[in-house]
Amino acid sequence: MLSKDDIKKLAELARIHLTASEEEKLEKDLSNILGYIEKLKDVDISNVPEMTHATEEKNVFRADEDVSRDDILLREQFPESERGYLKVKGVFERE
Amino acid sequence: MIKETIEKLEKRKISARELVTHYLDQIKKKDPELNAYREVFDDAFLTAEEIDKKIKHGDTPRVLEGIPFAIKDNILIKGKMSGASSKILEGYTASYDATAVKKLRDEGAIFLGRTNMDEFAMGSSTENSAYGPTKNPADPTRVPGGSSGGSAAAVAADMAVAALGSDTGGSIRQPAAFCGAVGLKPTYSTVSRSGLIAMASSLDQIGPITKTVEDAEIIFNVIKGKDELDATSLEVELPRGSSTSKTIGVPREYFSLAEGGKEGLDEDVAKKFREAIDFLKNKGLEIKEVSLPSVHYALAAYYIVMPAEVSANLSRFDGVRYGAREDGKNLFDVYAKTRERGFGEEVRRRIILGTYVLSAGYYDAYYSRAQKVRYMIRKDFENEFKNVDLLLTPTTPHPAFKIGEKASDPLSMYLEDIYTVPINLAGVPAISIPFGSVEKEGKNLPVGVQFVAPWFEESRLFEVGKILESK
Numbered sequence: 154m155l156s157k158d159d160i161k162k163l164a165e166l167a168r169i170h171l172t173a174s175e176e177e178k179l180e181k182d183l184s185n186i187l188g189y190i191e192k193l194k195d196v197d198i199s200n201v202p203e204m205t206h207a208t209e210e211k212n213v214f215r216a217d218e219d220v221s222r223d224d225i226l227l228r229e230q231f232p233e234s235e236r237g238y239l240k241v242k243g244v245f246e247r248e
Numbered sequence: 249m250i251k252e253t254i255e256k257l258e259k260r261k262i263s264a265r266e267l268v269t270h271y272l273d274q275i276k277k278k279d280p281e282l283n284a285y286r287e288v289f290d291d292a293f294l295t296a297e298e299i300d301k302k303i304k305h306g307d308t309p310r311v312l313e314g315i316p317f318a319i320k321d322n323i324l325i326k327g328k329m330s331g332a333s334s335k336i337l338e339g340y341t342a343s344y345d346a347t348a349v350k351k352l353r354d355e356g357a358i359f360l361g362r363t364n365m366d367e368f369a370m371g372s373s374t375e376n377s378a379y380g381p382t383k384n385p386a387d388p389t390r391v392p393g394g395s396s397g398g399s400a401a402a403v404a405a406d407m408a409v410a411a412l413g414s415d416t417g418g419s420i421r422q423p424a425a426f427c428g429a430v431g432l433k434p435t436y437s438t439v440s441r442s443g444l445i446a447m448a449s450s451l452d453q454i455g456p457i458t459k460t461v462e463d464a465e466i467i468f469n470v471i472k473g474k475d476e477l478d479a480t481s482l483e484v485e486l487p488r489g490s491s492t493s494k495t496i497g498v499p500r501e502y503f504s505l506a507e508g509g510k511e512g513l514d515e516d517v518a519k520k521f522r523e524a525i526d527f528l529k530n531k532g533l534e535i536k537e538v539s540l541p542s543v544h545y546a547l548a549a550y551y552i553v554m555p556a557e558v559s560a561n562l563s564r565f566d567g568v569r570y571g572a573r574e575d576g577k578n579l580f581d582v583y584a585k586t587r588e589r590g591f592g593e594e595v596r597r598r599i600i601l602g603t604y605v606l607s608a609g610y611y612d613a614y615y616s617r618a619q620k621v622r623y624m625i626r627k628d629f630e631n632e633f634k635n636v637d638l639l640l641t642p643t644t645p646h647p648a649f650k651i652g653e654k655a656s657d658p659l660s661m662y663l664e665d666i667y668t669v670p671i672n673l674a675g676v677p678a679i680s681i682p683f684g685s686v687e688k689e690g691k692n693l694p695v696g697v698q699f700v701a702p703w704f705e706e707s708r709l710f711e712v713g714k715i716l717e718s719k
Contacts, residue, residue: 160600167559167603168566169596170584183601185659190548193617196624203619204626206480207436207450207675208703213479226327226343232573241568242579 154184249409250463254309264296264303264314264358271316271360275407283382284392284401286321287329288361295358311470313356318408320399321362322369322445323454325349328359332445333377334367336590337571346443347478348412348454348471355470360408363398367592368562369419369447371395372664375655376594383651384426387691390648393423399457400427404694410467411457416447417550418643418668420455421680425643425696428682430713431457432464433668435703436675437482439468440475448557449480451550451672461681461713468706484704493708496528496699497538497636502667514646516686520695521642524683524716528640531715536636540628545621546670551662552605552618553673558595559602565590597658626674629702638708639700641667643680647693667698677701679709681716 160180164171171179233240256262272288279285299314319325322332324342331337345353353359366376374382374397382397384390385405392401396413400423403411413420415433424431432455439454446452456467474483503513513521525535567573567586574585591599605614632639644667654661671678678700685692697716701708 155604159604163600163603163607166607167599168563168580168583168587169591169599170588171596175596179597179600182597182658183604186551186601186662187604189659189662190551190614193545193548193552193621196542196545196617196621198617198620198624201620201623203616204623205450205619207626207673208480209437209482213476215476222344224343226341230340230343230570232567232570239569242576242582244579246578 154187155180249459250312250315250466253315253409254313257303257314258309260303264299265293267314267316268292268296268358268360271408274405275360278385278405278407281383281388282385282401282405283380284363284398284405284407285318285361286331286333286364286379286398289328289359292316292358292360299356299358310356311466312352314358315356315409316358316360317352318360318363318399318402318411319349320396320411320413321365322414323349323412324443324445325359325362328362330362330445332368333365333379334590334592334595335378335572336565336586340571342443344443346454347440347475349443351471351473352412352467363396363402363411365398366395367595368445369395369414369416370558370594370598372418372422372661373649373651373654374398375651376592378592381651384648386428386685386693387648389650390693391426391651393426393644393648395419395423396457397423400424400429400431403427403429403457403459409459410463412454413457414444414447414452414454415672416451417554417672418665420457421643421668421678421696421698422664424457424680425682426648426694428685428694429457429459430461430464430682431455431680432468432706432709433671433678434468434472434706435484435677436672437480438472438484438677438704438706440473440478440481442475442477446561448554449561450557451554461679461710461717464679465710493533493637493712495534495536495636496638496640496712497536497632498525498640499540499543499632500537501540501543502641512645513642514686517642517644517646517695520684520686521697524697525640527719528712528716533712535640538632538636538639540625540632540670542621542624542628543670546625546673547662547666549618549621549625550665550669550673551601552614553622555598555602556606556615557602558598559606562595562599594658622673625670629674629676633702638712641698641700643667643696643698647686647688647695671700676703677706677709679713681713683716683719
């Protein structure tokens with residue numbers, strides 16, 4: 154049902170590197186799972202709305218004020234930092 | 249159990265320090281084999297001493313004063329490590345309390361440690377933990393269920409008075425049934441999800457795993473309530489006092505939910521279930537056969553909705569802000585390698601599946617269709633709750649299975665949740681209550697039965713649960 158190219162593309166979209174043997178295993182596993190899910194095609198869903206919330210759906214508003222919490226512990230979690238700032242690799246690479 | 253313990257505490261027949269000592273001793277004795285705890289905290293005695301001082305001073309004990317808790321590893325405790333049993337969060341320390349944890353703390357609870365689970369709550373056996381499986385206290389060659397397997401094993405083996413777990417498709421009720429504990433999945437939106445490491449946000453709920461129904465009720469009443477940190481949480485006036493349920497429906501579909509001949513109801517479990525029905529009949533409750541025709545499709549709809557939400561929720565784990573980070577030649581490479589090494593096999597499988605069902609061109613065929621089927625399932629529950637006060641089903645199709653038995657076939661592991669998943673899709677509350685045991689290979693394995701109530705009618709679960717428990 155899924156090709157190896159599909160798996161490669163999905164892994165790229167999901168930002169997960171996969172080895173060749175993992176790609177093969179996933180191709181098999183996902184095809185099995187999707188085969189099971191196929192049974193939903195038997196259900197007559199004409200005129201049925203989508204359920205988007207289990208109980209009640211309501212907008213929640215609050216005043217536009219700073220509600221940030223104590224951030225010392227938060228900063229301590231940074232895998233890499235410089236002068237208190239979170240450090241990451243550049244999005245664009247230099248020529 | 250909680251009430252009696254607090255009475256003893258108040259009458260100074262026991263101290264909080266003695267309580268903590270008892271449970272830490274139990275952990276020391278049993279946990280090397282069971283592996284229910286990922287970490288035992290070193291500051292439980294400090295909290296106990298403060299509590300003992302207050303009681304000595306004559307303060308009235310709070311609702312959970314001095315009660316030792318185990319907390320699932322995906323529920324944050326400020327200043328403690330929290331990892332959802334995943335390598336990707338290795339070294340992560342929580343910078344705030346989950347709202348449910350804060351509420352327990354405010355009522356005097358003591359946290360003994362954090363418990364093992366399937367990685368990011370994805371699994372039904374705790375075998376997907378990156379830190380080794382937890383074993384079932386009733387038979388250590390078997391799984392405790394999952395994903396809250398550590399919490400259930402801790403309570404069942406008397407390594408805590410009570411525990412918090414989380415339930416997305418059965419992760420509180422199934423391990424409670426396998427280990428012989430009480431497990432409550434509250435109505436969606438009654439307990440704040442703030443500080444729960446998200447798996448599938450439209451299904452996740454925090455709930456208690458306990459030794460008695462009364463304890464589950466006490467803890468539920470502490471942790472429920474609207475929270476501005478969770479926009480889906482609601483303030484609900486739960487009906488008080490006696491709810492006087494008279495009729496209980498048994499959905500006939502639950503006996504034919506066999507999938508490819510794999511997951512029919514085990515004969516011994518069916519026998520126990522019929523015993524439970526007879527017992528309730530003798531207590532004056534009327535048992536009716538009811539029908540939930542769409543539950544046949546519940547698990548298939550779940551395996552679209554859940555991975556879709558997983559793929560979105562877990563995109564935050566990319567090695568940038570917290571947890572483990574792998575080095576790479578550019579930013580994309582950092583993401584892809586961090587997520588390759590940090591996530592286990594099942595987590596990657598669900599993220600990729602979720603990415604697929606949400607990708608352009610497939611929305612109508614998968615996600616939209618699943619959400620419509622979900623609507624039909626909720627309608628089924630709505631319809632039958634016009635005829636009966638509660639529903640009754642087995643919690644699981646069979647007792648605890650052997651470690652390794654289902655590990656190589658993802659689909660057969662998914663089928664584990666066939667009796668519990670419809671409840672999460674509909675958002676209704678349900679409780680699993682131990683009802684004796686069945687003998688398999690010379691071991692007595694616990695069996696659970698599940699009561700399901702309409703939205704916000706948890707009090708009905710507690711009332712009838714106490715009746716069943718009295719056996």
